[in-house]
Every structure is written in structure tokens, then in C-alpha cells.
Amino acid sequence: MRTNTDPLAALGTLPGVADSVDSVRKAVDRVYGHRVMRRRSNEVTSEAALRGARGSAALSGADWALEEVRRRSDFSGGGEPQTVGAALRLTAEAGQLLGVWRQSPLRVLARLHLVAAGGAAPEDSVGRPRLAGEPVDEPLVALELPSADEVAGRLEGLSGLLVTGSEAPALVTAAVVHGELLALRPFGSHNGLVARTAERIVLVGSGLDPKAVCPSEVGHAELGRETYLEALKGYASGTPEGVAAWIAHCGRAAELGARESTAVCEAMQRGAA
Secondary structure (H helix, E strand, O other), X not given: OOHHHOHXXXXXXXXXXXXXXXXXXXXXXXXXXXXXXXHHHHHHHHHHHHHHHHHHHHHOOOOOOHHHHHHOOOOOOOHHHHHHHHHHHHHHHHOOOHHHHHHOHHHHHHHHHHHHHOOOOOHHHOOOOOOOOOOOEOOOOOOOOOOHHHHHHHHHHHHHHHXXXXXXXXXXXXXXXXXXXXXXXXXXXXXXXXXXHHHHHHHHHOOOOOOOOOOHHHHHHHHOHHHHHHHHHHHHHOOHHHHHHXXXXXXXXXXXXXXXXXXXXXXXXXXXX
């Protein structure tokens, strides 16, 4: 055990966190135990990716119907189409970055921002943390914006924890990565999309959801933006109660994502999908 030097593992001992971890594991096991997963897991993965991207885009202000996301092929231009297109690109990119994440999380975050921006941000600001005085386009997150120096220090600290490794459950690590990135908003744009994609990478890369069939983004969207932002405030407060509530919120989102894919499996079994 390394709990004395493993702050992520220490978070796993907060009240209620162990119950959230257990509930998520049971929900994920139900999906992986479904008979459809033995024959058509690739289809379930593809559908989960689409639904996860839709959910993430909704939380960033582009709340499109699933069938509209499925139908559209042109996401050029600004506004909502650009947001949905960015979410789809990030979901597709996430699976290619698992190996790199274990060695260099900061490199992956830079790549995710580059993919999300897709030419819609100034070239000299893409793929790097913001500098002092640079604005942040993240209007849906009203938390106080940390300074560029604080961002740089906390990103280095987070990266160090991830590279060193932790005995913390995957849910705890994923929730901290998600919460830290959204609280910091290290990039000039697309921080929410990047943060939720990083959460996905942790859940998949940890082995909890190796086939990426439990899209927590679906759950975050289902729980609602107001609930999401309120839970994020708890994380940003740094109090044990606030952090535990954020982890529990992320756990509930993962459970709902698993439930979504279980429903997809059921539809496939009935021949309805």
C-alpha cells in the first residue's frame, strides 16, 4: 500500500466513494456479461461512441437529438455544428491515445485540444496551456478562473500522479482528471470536451471499460447541466465533502452510461438495432 504518498488512493477512502466504485463496477459487469457483447461488441462500442459524443456536446451547449448527430456529415462552420463535430472527433481520437496517456498525459491533452479546435482557434494558441492574460471561451462554467501559473503547476502535478501510478480505483482517477481539467480550463477553448474525453481515456485505459461501451458522457448529460456544474463546484471547493460528491456524481454518470449500452444490447438482441 502507498496511501501515504498516493493522494488519489486517499480520495478513495472518502465517505461514500467506495459505494460509488462498487456500483459502477456492477453496472459495467452487467454490460460486459450481456450475450450480445460476445458477438457484436464492436457495434456496441461504435454506438456508445456516438452517444457519448452527443452527450458531451450537449453539455457544451449543442444539445442535438441523437438521430441528427447520426444523420449529419457536415459539421463545418461555427456554433453548435462545430461543437458536435469536435465531440465526434475527440471520441474517435481517444482510443488512439491510450498508450501515450500512460507515459505523457500532457502530450495527450495537447493533442486532444488540437483535435477539438479543428482549425477554429488561433494557431499559436492550439495544443498548449493558456498564457497569462489570454481569454478562455468556456461560458457554461462560471467558476473563478485560475491563473496561468496555477494552471501550469497543477497540470504538472496531475501529470506526475498519473505517470507514477496510483492504487486508486479507476472511477476516482477519472473523476479527478475530469474535475481538475474543467476547474482549471487550461486551454483557450473546448475545455469541457477535452475534460470529458480525458475521463473516457482513464476509464478505458484502466481496464474498467476496455471496450469503451460505458459512455459516462451520456450519464453526465442525462443528469443535467445544472447538476453537473453544481457537482463541479463541490470539486473546485477542495473540501472532502465536495470532492466526494463530485466522485459520486461521476460514478452515477458512468452507471447511466452503462445502462444506456445495456439498452443498446437489448435492442440488438430484439433485432431493433
